[in-house]
Amino acid sequence: MTAEAQDVTGLLLSRIRDVPDYPKPGVLFKDITPLLADPEAFTGLTDALAALCSAHGATKIVGLEARGFILAAPVAVRAGLGFIPVRKAGKLPGATLRQAYELEYGTAEIEVHAEDLAAGDRVMVIDDVLATGGTAEASIELIRRAGAEVAGVAVLMELGFLPGRARLEPALRGAPLTALITV
């Protein structure tokens, strides 16, 4: 890791707040709002994720609702790529593909507009947190079902005390999973 990358990593880490027992007892919630409020940290994060998208040859960016949108949209602009929203079920007006998944603290379904992804697209998935890996795994399923290729998954932080990486490994089929920090 370069000294510059190490600086950004330290800055990012210092701007994440731990909230115990939120939203349920036993969950250590990693709050990114202090990072978003710090322009130097948010810019450093955006630049680092955009560089990864270019390095992996992505042609489209998928952001995962809702916190993933906040990160992925500026990354798409910085990388000069289109932004595709993967939303919680029932929010997209057009014809969608839908996928169910399990969260650390519940279950959910996500959707993407079927027309937004197609064969030939190389898609980078961007999110804030990799916890159990359920959301990222479901998004990979959606991308493949749409006929597109997964260029990689990039998250701000991986929760190292949960088995998200191991769960995601088979679904990735060799595509890179990058976490800027592991907590």
Ligand SMILES: O=P(O)(O)OC[C@H]1O[C@H](OP(=O)(O)OP(=O)(O)O)[C@H](O)[C@@H]1O
């Ligand atoms: O690896 P996993 O166990 O799937 O968890 C990670 C996901 O959980 C959070 O989203 P959440 O669904 O809580 O929604 P939000 O972004 O709307 O707050 C987070 O932003 C990730 O998308």
Ligand SMILES: Nc1ncnc2[nH]cnc12
């Ligand atoms: N512990 C956690 N903190 C923040 N976001 C999360 N998403 C899933 N688990 C989380």
